[in-house]
Amino acid sequence: MLRSMDTMRTLLFVSVLVLLATLGAAQPQPPLNVMPMPSVVQLGAGQLAIDRSFSIAITGFRDPTVERGVQRFVAQLSQETGMLLKNKSVESANPSLLIHLEHGRQEVQRLGEDESYELTIGESGAKLNASNPLGVLHGLQTFLQLVEPGMNGFTVPAATIKDQPRFAWRGLLIDVGRHFIPVDVLKRNLDGMAAVKMNVLHLHLSDDQGFRVETKKFPKLHEMGSDGLYYTQDEIRGLISYAYDRGIRVLPEFDTPGHSGSWFVGYPELASSPGPFKVDPEGPDSVTDPTREETYKFLDKFLGEMAKLFPDAYFHIGGDEVNGQHWDKNPKIQAFIHSHGMKNNQDLQAYFNQRLQKILAKHHKVMIGWDEILHPELPKTIVIQSWRGQESLAAAAKQGYSGLLSFGYYIDLMWPASRHYAVDPMSGAAATLSPEEKPRILGGEACMWTEWVTPEILDSRVWPRTAAIAERLWSPQATQDLNSMYARLEELSWRLDWLGLTHRTGRFQMLHRMTGTYDIAALRTLADVVEPVKDYARMDSVKGPWDFRAPLNHLIDAVSPESDAARHFSAQVEAYIQSGYKDQAAESQIRALLTTWRDNDTKLHPVLNQSLLLNEVAPLSQDLSALGVAGLHALDDLDKSEPSPESWRTEQLALVERAKTPKANLLLMVVVPVQQLIESSAGQRPKS
Ligand code: ACM
Secondary structure (H helix, E strand, O other), X not given: OOOOHHHHHHHHHHHHHHHHHHOOOOOOOOOOOOOOOOOEEEEEEEEEEEOOOOOEEEEEOOOHHHHHHHHHHHHHHHHHHOOOOOOOOOOOXXXXXXXXXXXXXXXXXOOOOOOOEEXXXXXXXXXXXXXXXXXXXXXXXXXXXXXXXXXXXXXXXXXXXXXXXXXXXXXXXXXOOOOOOOHHHHHHHHHHHHHOOOOEEEEEEEEOOEEOEOOOOOOHHHHHOOOOOOEOHHHHHXXXXXXXXXXXXXXXXXXXOOOOHHHHHHOHHHEOOOOOOOOOOOOOOOOEOOOOHHHHHHHHHHHHHHHHHOOOOEEEOOOOOOOOHHHHHOHHHHHHHHHOOOOOHHHHHHHHHHHHHHHHHHOOOEEEEEHHHOOOOOOOOOEEEEOOOHHHHXXXXXXXXXXXXXXXXXXXXXXXXXXXXXXXOOOHHHHHOOOOOHHHEEEEEEEEOOOOOOHHHHHHHHOOHHHHHHHHHHOOOOOOOHHHHHHHHHHHHHHHHHHOOOOOOHHHHHHHHHHOOOOOHHHHHHHOOEEEOOOOHHHHOOOOOOOOOOOOOOHHHHOOOOOHXXXXXXXXXXXXXXXXXXXXXXXXXXXXXXHHHHHHHHHHHHHHHOOOOOHHHHHHHHHHHHHHHHHHHHHHHHHHOOOOOHHHHHHHHHHHHHHHOOEOOEEEOOHHHHHHHHHHOOOOOOOO
């Protein structure tokens, strides 16, 4: 959402501290390709073969969620192995996989239901035990991730796994207000969430740019407050049941009193300032008027309807970033503040929230809101979602409130997975909480705000980085090893892609569209080593009003938030330097890449030259080639054990500085390792 720069600076500063505090706590992890890493893993000897006779038996409690989960499991396993496997459980004393379930699950999934499972895999069979169907679903996902191809078919390594989540609330927020995200896209993201054992899909259903749910009581909300793109109530019910089948709760958010411009298009009387309103960037903005009784009558009816549609026990009312100007400028609202003995707008918002909380309680919902709603007047039953810093989460817990961490998990900031991974809900101020206060931290949520995200690119903004956050919320706190995390993330990433997500493959369509040609090889070379600018730099670069309706079809929209190629290149350069320039395998790979980059601009130049869309990346392509030339020169000098000429280095380091400047809102991610090569070529190194 639109945040002030000061807040952002504080966020960044604190998160660097968190990063520094958590680095160095690395723990060795078993070489098991599972993400999130289970709490306890013991590797066994040998493997279980998966062949055509693979069978599943279920004992104990019979549960429809498990039946359907098993069917999906078999479908996925069949697809992966190419074998037509029995898709029904069998009555067999010796099945390949024996599932034992103790009891059923809640009709509406509850926070804190038992999600634990035990999975024992031996050469002659596997056993999966869980008390609740949710544990079975998680255990099946673990099993699927362990399947590997071999010379004689497919296998799963022998292991004993005892697993349970560290936090009960492991969510992903998707903002469907700024850009509408169709149901099928949400469903494939639910599949991705299930694969990494996340259990809450938080839908940010309304914002200034759109109101996205059909309401029968106030149809002008979705009809006038959107561009015609909204979910029907049937679609919402279908989505909730799809999520339930995968062990995922759906949490609705209707943001108020701020971020609620779309409500006022059809119902201007709710606003604190005069309309008319419209959902386009030119329209006036406003916030809800908390002083009118009619506002609460409206909210009671509206929330009553939505409380029935969304069965979850929790209901999110937003509450963030209320622009007080509209309250300041409205004499009637000012008079209300004074006559009620309130000191300021915060008190007025607290009054509004207290009323909302009572309405929600009447409709049997627990209120949840962003950290701005924290106020001593509110009952301790509410939940605080912390986005402005970890302190507010700890402060809430100290005062008796439950809370969720989202600060540090904003995936729209385009941070690398490692940076999100370093953020722990129990670190920082939360580390000093008492044993009584600690359990009030329920978990956290990754947040996918969609100012710069359309359905076409949503998956690539969410995955695979969200899996690192899923691991932080599921696995033991000591699970910290970055090399292990990245190795498993890469494995998981292709699995998620063939499950139906498009985070890896979707960009090729976009590159073809941009070039208008079959041959995208040279553009791919460039696209693979750039990343979008970080934080809200892209928003800062917008001249004039930001128009959420603009197509997102530039190179920045097609590239991944984190470049694997650049990370690998950096690691190779690191290994090469660490080896005292002796690691020949690393050197030849570095050389090959530098050569590709050196030659790339000549190939790409004609494509960029004739494309209005791609013209803006021409300077990046030139920088990449220049870096290739410089890196190769440095390697040659290193090979000859001759210091590179100082004047040459000065020139190259100037190039490096230029190449660090973002262009077309993109950052070239291989600048620093090339700089290291250039600096190394100065010659202070041992001769071999
Ligand atoms: C927020 O990002 N304003 C919750």
